[in-house]
C-alpha cells in the first residue's frame with residue numbers, strides 16, 4: 001500500500017462555509033489571481049495571500065476598529081466597489097450570507113482573525129501540490145492530471 005503523505009485532512013471538512021460556490025467562483029478567476037500575485041511570478045504564496053486579505057480587510061474596515069460590521073461589510077450603495085477586487089468578487093463577498101459564514105461568534109461583525117481563518121481554509125483547500133504556493137491550475141480549480 002502506498003502512503004500518500006500529501007493527504008492532509010482539512011480542519012473544516014464538511015463545514016458548510018466551503019460550499020459557497022458563488023464567492024469562490026468569483027475568487028478563482030485569472031484577474032483575481034493577478035491581484036493576489038503582485039510579484040507576477042504566476043504563483044500565489046502564503047505571504048501574498050495573507051498580505052492581500054490583510055489589505056482587503058483593512059479596506060472593508062473603514063472605521064479601523066479591527067472588525068467589519070454589517071454596514072461596512074455590505075457597503076454604501078454606489079460606493080461599494082473595493083479597489084482590490086473585481087466587481088464580481090466584490091458582489092459575492094459583500095452579502096450578509098458571507099458575513100454570517102465568517103462571523104463565528106454571531107455578533108454581526110467579522111473580526112480579522114475570523115476573516116483570515118476563513119481564507120486560510122480556502123488557501124489550504126486550493127493548495128493541492130504541497131509546495132505551499134498556488135499555481136494557476138490550482139487557483140482556477142483545474143486538475144493538471146497525472
Ligand SMILES: [Ca+2]
Pocket residue numbers: 036037038039040041042043044045048
Ligand atoms: Ca507570486
Ligand SMILES: [Ca+2]
Pocket residue numbers: 061062063064065066067068069072
Ligand atoms: Ca469596523
Ligand SMILES: [Ca+2]
Pocket residue numbers: 103104105106107108109110111
Ligand atoms: Ca463576530
Ligand SMILES: [Ca+2]
Pocket residue numbers: 127128129130131132133134135138
Ligand atoms: Ca501548489
